[in-house]
Amino acid sequence: DTGVSQDPRHKITKRGQNVTFRCDPISEHNRLYWYRQTLGQGPEFLTYFQNEAQLEKSRLLSDRFSAERPKGSFSTLEIQRTEQGDSAMYLCASSLAGTAVREQYFGPGTRLTVT
Amino acid sequence: EDQVTQSPEALRLQEGESSSLNCSYTVSGLRGLFWYRQDPGKGPEFLFTLYSAGEEKEKERLKATLTKKESFLHITAPKPEDSATYLCAVFSGAGSYQLTFGKGTKLSVIP
Numbered sequence: 001d002t003g004v005s006q007d008p009r010h011k012i013t014k015r016g017q018n019v020t021f022r023c024d025p026i027s028e029h030n031r032l033y034w035y036r037q038t039l040g041q042g043p044e045f046l047t048y049f050q051n052e053a054q055l056e057k058s059r060l061l062s063d064r065f066s067a068e069r070p071k072g073s074f075s076t077l078e079i080q081r082t083e084q085g086d087s088a089m090y091l092c093a094s095s096l097a098g099t100a101v102r103e104q105y106f107g108p109g110t111r112l113t114v115t
Numbered sequence: 116e117d118q119v120t121q122s123p124e125a126l127r128l129q130e131g132e133s134s135s136l137n138c139s140y141t142v143s144g145l146r147g148l149f150w151y152r153q154d155p156g157k158g159p160e161f162l163f164t165l166y167s168a169g170e171e172k173e174k175e176r177l178k179a180t181l182t183k184k185e186s187f188l189h190i191t192a193p194k195p196e197d198s199a200t201y202l203c204a205v206f207s208g209a210g211s212y213q214l215t216f217g218k219g220t221k222l223s224v225i226p
Contacts (some may be wrong), residue, residue, distance in 0.1 A: 004158075006158075031212070033212070033213070033214075040218065041218055042119075042202050042204070042216030042217050042218050042219055043159065043202075043214075043216050044216070045213035045214065045215075048212045048213065055212070056211060056212055056213065058213070091158050091159070093158075101146045101147035101164070101166065101206055101208070103147075103149060103161050103164050104149075104161070104214060105161055106151075106158035106159045106160070106161075107158050108157055108158045109156075109157070109158045111156070
């Protein structure tokens with residue numbers, strides 16, 4: 001399977017704990033995105049990488065959230081001191097770079113539940 | 116700020132009953148409109164990209180069209196396996212690489 005993969009698929013944590021999610025993009029894609037989706041809503045943008053550089057962050061990305069993409073390959077999203085409002089599906093997507101507008105391909109998501 | 120509104124929120128169809136889903140958008144300068152399908156508990160699956168008014172794309176029972184204000188996803192003779200949430204997203208590229216999504220239309224096709 002050469003699609004976007006995410007790990008873990010499900011995570012249950014207690015309020016105040018730290019969690020980290022991993023995303024492996026499609027191998028030839030150098031653009032990587034993180035989104036968050038809550039029930040009944042469309043995905044909301046969190047952050048964007050081109051290669052290893054984080055070029056855009058949403059105001060939704062509070063200082064408890066940090067994302068990295070070392071070496072421009074896989075990416076991690078860490079949430080520190082989790083809150084119940086962080087419960088959501090965290091989606092990763094990737095796309096090709098270029099001047100043309102490219103579709104983003106999504107992974108299966110990580111479902112986070114904060115108790 | 117880019118905005119996307121999808122209607123209806125939910126749609127129930129009998130198998131074989133054709134219909135259309137609507138996506139209205141407000142963007143500073145549309146560079147691309149995307150349709151995705153999302154099954155419960157899964158990530159969105161890419162369906163179509165539309166770039167300019169008048170453009171149409173087709174795939175099996177689905178046809179997407181685009182005007183300057185809205186896009187339609189036409190579903191012809193749907194089958195139960197077409198049941199899913201259909202998401203519309205826009206890209207304006209106005210200093211941002213993000214997609215702005217609507218809330219989706221949940222389609223149920225009854226045998």
